[in-house]
Amino acid sequence: MADSQHSSSGKTYVHSTEEETSEESKLKFSEDEETLVIRMYNLVGERWALIAGRIPGRTAEEIEEYWNTRYSTSE
Structure with a gap:
């Protein structure tokens, strides 16, 4: 899709969105x-x-950030 390749000194880097x-x-x-x-x-x-x-594959930090962005009631 929106992948691009960059070559520098014989190495190829793939950059993906x-x-x-x-x-x-x-x-x-x-x-x-x-x-x-x-x-x-x-x-x-x-x-x-x-x-x-x-929750397999989730860290405490991810869950806390998710909670704070979705359910935090800081007014």
């Missing part, structure tokens, strides 16, 4: 993940590491 949006994709949670985060938050509060332990 997927790399640029990797941060955004980290915050895209499936419906099941979202439901689990909500349920776990209601049970254990802001214990992000404990919640992350229930």
Whole structure:
């Protein structure tokens, strides 16, 4: 798609737009993940590491950032 190759001193580097949006994709949670985060938050509060332990492939930092961007009520 939007891949481009750069060559320098015999080495080829592939640059993909997927790399640029990797941060955004980290915050895209499936419906099941979202439901689990909500349920776990209601049970254990802001214990992000404990919640992350229930969702394979997710870190406590990702879950906390997701929660804060989606559900934070800082007014």
